[in-house]
Amino acid sequence: MSDTVVWHRADLRTADNPALAAASEAGTPAPLFVFDPQFYGSDSLACDARVRFVHECLADLRRQYRERGSDLPLVHGDPREVIGDLLDRGYEVYCNRGVTARYGRERDRALFDRPGVHPVGDDGIVRPEERHPDGTVAVDTREDWREQCERYFEADPHPRPEALADNPLDSTTTIDAVEERYDVTPEKERVPTGGTMAGIERLSNFCDRLESYPGAVSPPAAAEARSSRLSAYLAFGALSPRQVYRRIHEEPSSRGREMVTSRLFWNRHYNQKLADWPGWTERAVNPAMHGLFRDDHDPELVAAWKDGRTGFPMVDAAMRALVRTGYINFRMRAMVATFFVYVLREHWTRGADFMYYHLVDADPAINYTQWQSQANLTGVHPVRVYDPAKQLREYDPDGAFVREYVPELAAVPDTHLARPARMDAATQAEVGVTIGEDYPYPVVDYEARAEVARRRYAKLDDRASEALSDPRIRRRGSFSQRRSDSDDDGGTDDGQRTLGEFQS
Structure with missing residues (x-):
């Protein structure tokens, strides 16, 4: 008879699952998944393609349990009530802690202090108990962070x-019933299939081309076709970061292996930031940046950005790709984020929530910390305004990405593709593209607005630096002492820093 429940959340796998391993040692585990209404419906921040991906992960997880003599019951309802009922019935409940914010943090806070609940935290994240009233850690998590994270990656997977016993818990719903209830009808294209089996196959195929990975990082068309595309499997736990780390380290040493290793560390690093301060998803880390651009809101500019009709081809291609496929690579995410904040002068949360909604691989720790970092709401990052024309010339020189997602510009020659509005009337007539009719004029003056943004941030620099003298503010983002000078499109080839900077 099972006496322990394994409450699956963003850990939809049976291998290297710390909570399942702990429950197995403590008793006879009964796995369970709860469909939380908060993550469905018109008010959720999850597109239907992401919901379907999770459901495919659940179907595969159920297969894994059935192969071992058990099953995965599915229940619809508020987890606080469902888990509370199981505790009242005498079950011990095990779950992986994860890193959450907003509603998820409130849910976990309501349950984790209850007797009989056992949160397991073997994921490379440091979780000090000492915290300020606003949730900020009261100790420095940077100390030995990289070393402890390496220990996580190098440790043997659980x-x-x-074999497992029959599961005494009953399902109250099915995946099909949930999809019908919430009208889950994905419309995005080329979305990876969810599940551990699909993730392992994708990981294996990626390892076969690991040496060529560096060339597929920054160019958006190459990234879409040849990058790992493992992020969704990591976000929902169909694979653990440690599983991916261990698998790629079976391959010979290469620049590609080093870059993937770096990304796995960054995955844990950004989750550490959100664990250090849950406010990353809602308000500026640095108080000097609170409310920046909130009163500059222009609904028409936001609509143009969302629809990919800004008149900047690289921005428009990236936004249309995001909406159409649920994926764009890191460089394109950074470009459209800086364009939204610095150039359109919009409050960052409007753009961050829109991107989070559409991303199939949405991870709050990565999405929101990256938006704040790119928009320099930390007060320590450079004001790096990605120039869309420069991005096109350097990372889509043959126009493959732009021409796929902005087909009305397909006939525009390469020499004009970055700035089609500069074509004279004769060239427009020759290629059959009329700017202002077939494709919009730029909605703003990029150069002028980028310069204004730099000046506006420069005026805030002293206040931002003063705020960072408060250890509580510095600990929110676990900032280092370094300050970077402002420059356009700086950084490494892949748009991220190196492994040596994980203390920052």
Whole structure:
């Protein structure tokens, strides 16, 4: 008879699952998944394609349990009530802690202090108990962070149970019933199939081309076709970061292997930031940046950005790709974010929530910390305004990405593709593209607005630096002492820093 429940959340796998391993040692585990209404419906921040990906992960997880003699019951309802009822019935409940914000943090806070609930935290994240009233950690998590994270990656994965007892818990719903209830009808294209089996196959195929990975990082067309595309599997736990780390380190040493390793560390690093301060998803880290551009809101500019009708081809291609496929690479995410904040002068949360909604691989720790970092709401990052024309010339020189997602510009020659509005009337007539009719004029003057943004941030620099003298503010983002000078499109080839900077 099972006496322990394994409450699956963003850990939809049986291998290297710390909570399942702990429950197996403590008793006879009964796995369970709860469909939380908060993540469905018109008010959620999850597109239907992401919901379907999670459902495919659940179907595969159920297969894994059935192969081991158990099953995965599915229940619809508020987890606080569902888990509370199980505790009242005498079950011990095990779950992986994860890193959450907003509603998820409130849900976990309501449950984790209850007797009989056992949150397991073997994921490379440091979680000090000492915190300020606003949730900020009261100790420095940077100390030995990289070393402890390496220990997580290098440790043996938790074994998958070979056999399990019958599950005494009952399902109250099905995946099909949930999809019908919330009208889940994905419309995005080329979305990876969810599940551990699909993730392992994708990981194996990626390892076969690991050496060529560096060339597929920054160019958006190459990234879409040849990057790992493992982020969704990591976001929902169909694979653990440690599983991916261990698999790629079976391959010979290469620049590609080093870059993937770096990304796995960055995955843990940004989750550490959100664990250090849950406010990353809602308000500026640095108080000097609170409310920046909130009163500059222009609904027409926001609509143009969302629809990919800004008149800047690289921005428009990236936004249309995001909406159409649920994916754009890191460089394109940074470009459209800086364009939204610095150039359109919009409050960052409007753009960050829109991107989070559409991304199939949405991870709050990565999405929101990156938006704040790119928009320099930290007060320590450079004001790096990605020039869309320069991005096109350097990372889409043959126009493959732009021409796929902005087909009305397909006939525009390469020499004019970055700035089609500069074509004279004769060239427009020759290629059959009329700017202002077939494709819009730029909605703003990029150069002028970028310069104004730099000056506006420069005026805030002293206040931002003063705020960072408060250890509480510095600990929110675990900032280093370094300050970077402002420059356009700086950084490494892949748009991220190196492994040596994980203390920052």
